[in-house]
Amino acid sequence: MHHAGNVARTKLDFKDPVSKFAPKVSVFSKAFNPMARSFIKNCLTVLLISAFWLGIQSPGHAQEVLDGVAAIVNGEVITFSQVREIVGDRERSLHDMYTGAELNAKIAETRMAAINELIDRQLILSDFKKNKYNIPQYVIDEHIKTVVREQFGGDRQAFTRTLNAQGYSLEKFRQLETDKIIVQAMRQKNVKIDPIVPPQKVDQYYASHREEFSSQDQVKLRMIVIKQGDLGDDSKKKTADEIRAQLKSGSKFENLAQMYSEDSTQDAGGDWGWIDRKTLNANLTTAAFKLKTGEVSPVINQNGNYYILKAEERKDGTLKPLSEVRSTIEQKLLQIQRQEQQQKWTQSLRKKAYIKMF
Numbered sequence: 001m002h003h004a005g006n007v008a009r010t011k012l013d014f015k016d017p018v019s020k021f022a023p024k025v026s027v028f029s030k031a032f033n034p035m036a037r038s039f040i041k042n043c044l045t046v047l048l049i050s051a052f053w054l055g056i057q058s059p060g061h062a063q064e065v066l067d068g069v070a071a072i073v074n075g076e077v078i079t080f081s082q083v084r085e086i087v088g089d090r091e092r093s094l095h096d097m098y099t100g101a102e103l104n105a106k107i108a109e110t111r112m113a114a115i116n117e118l119i120d121r122q123l124i125l126s127d128f129k130k131n132k133y134n135i136p137q138y139v140i141d142e143h144i145k146t147v148v149r150e151q152f153g154g155d156r157q158a159f160t161r162t163l164n165a166q167g168y169s170l171e172k173f174r175q176l177e178t179d180k181i182i183v184q185a186m187r188q189k190n191v192k193i194d195p196i197v198p199p200q201k202v203d204q205y206y207a208s209h210r211e212e213f214s215s216q217d218q219v220k221l222r223m224i225v226i227k228q229g230d231l232g233d234d235s236k237k238k239t240a241d242e243i244r245a246q247l248k249s250g251s252k253f254e255n256l257a258q259m260y261s262e263d264s265t266q267d268a269g270g271d272w273g274w275i276d277r278k279t280l281n282a283n284l285t286t287a288a289f290k291l292k293t294g295e296v297s298p299v300i301n302q303n304g305n306y307y308i309l310k311a312e313e314r315k316d317g318t319l320k321p322l323s324e325v326r327s328t329i330e331q332k333l334l335q336i337q338r339q340e341q342q343q344k345w346t347q348s349l350r351k352k353a354y355i356k357m358f
Contacts, residue, residue: 070115071357073122078115086114115357123349124186125179135185140178147177191341197330205329206322213320216277219288220313222253222270225263228304240299240306247296253310274315284309 071078087110094106152159163173206213224243229236243256254269261270277285284307287297291311300307 069358071119071355073119073355074126074353076122076126078118078122082118083111083114086117087111119350119355119357120346121179121183123346123353124183126353127349128182128186133182135178135181139181140174143177143181144174187342187345190345191338193334193337193341195334197333201333202326202329203322205333206325210319213325215315215317215320217289217317218274218276218315219291219311221272221275221288222257222310222312223263223265223272224253224257224261224270224308226260226306227262228306236306237299237301240308244296244299244308247308247310253296270310 068080069077070080070083087107090110091107094103094110098106148154148156148159152162160170163170168176224240226236226240226243239260243260246256247253254271257270258266263270265271272279275288277289279285280288281302283302284300287300287307288309288311291297291309293311293314295311297307297309300309
């Protein structure tokens with residue numbers, strides 16, 4: 001039995017135009033009457049448009065904007081709220097990874113990609129209507145039953161509570177899911193690919209992308225870090241030299257790391273575990289991968305800090321044989337072919353459409 005707590009834990013996906021729950025629809029039927037186009041609402045202001053993009057500088061302010069027009073596609077409006085539904089989680093991740101001008105550029109890039117994604121979706125929906133296709137209502141009914149069964153264990157009340165918590169009516173959810181199914185079905189109908197990948201293409205991909213199928217060199221590393229002291233104070237350098245001398249005399253690396261090291265691995269005896277060539281900065285990486293198993297580095301001075309490294313074990317990178325990855329490459333090449341065909345199809349739709357971006 002699901003309880004009210006499910007509202008907080010479960011989040012329905014309203015973003016992806018191709019839902020993982022969308023059934024495969026390969027047969028289209030003609031509707032007797034074309035669906036009427038929506039009339040464009042007036043009073044679109046530059047203020048709303050500017051506020052959305054200025055939200056890059058002030059995300060909190062962007063949330064205060066009720067809505068605005070991001071683009072118009074064949075008379076259909078794409079709103080800023082639709083864009084925010086797509087980019088919300090992505091932007092939160094960007095805030096964890098970037099700052100300043102780089103963050104602003106990444107957010108602008110993400111929002112523009114989302115607008116283009118919504119434009120393509122609207123073009124596909126418009127093409128569906130233009131051709132007077134129809135998705136049978138029982139397909140939508142069965143799809144919603146699948147969502148309730150797979151995401152909520154069949155608990156319809158928990159499903160309804162989650163919709164309400166996310167600000168969606170059942171009718172709105174049904175329309176969003178219908179759009180997803182239409183987009184997926186139209187892609188299946190219009191994007192045709194050859195399911196057979198020539199062996200020579202697989203061979204060529206393997207030869208030119210060997211790094212994808214190679215495991216990286218790794219070192220099981222321990223490290224002692226002595227952080228810089230005051231300007232002109234050479235006691236830190238003396239401490240590092242004394243530690244290195246003790247190691248040379250046979251003292252255990254992990255014991256000295258617990259006593260002297262000044263980084264987060266002190267309590268673990270300086271244990272960094274297995275590292276690859278992307279774990280540390282360039283200078284320390286070079287020093288670490290020069291070490292043989294059991295070897296200890298000299299004292300390394302970098303930006304006033306002092307480092308002593310020990311390679312406990314090493315693993316050389318290995319290349320997986322073609323026979324082991326052939327099926328993986330075939331699937332990847334099919335996916336590339338599918339994406340290229342989708343792009344050609346949506347580009348052909350764009351050429352015949354009226355599109356205005358704000």
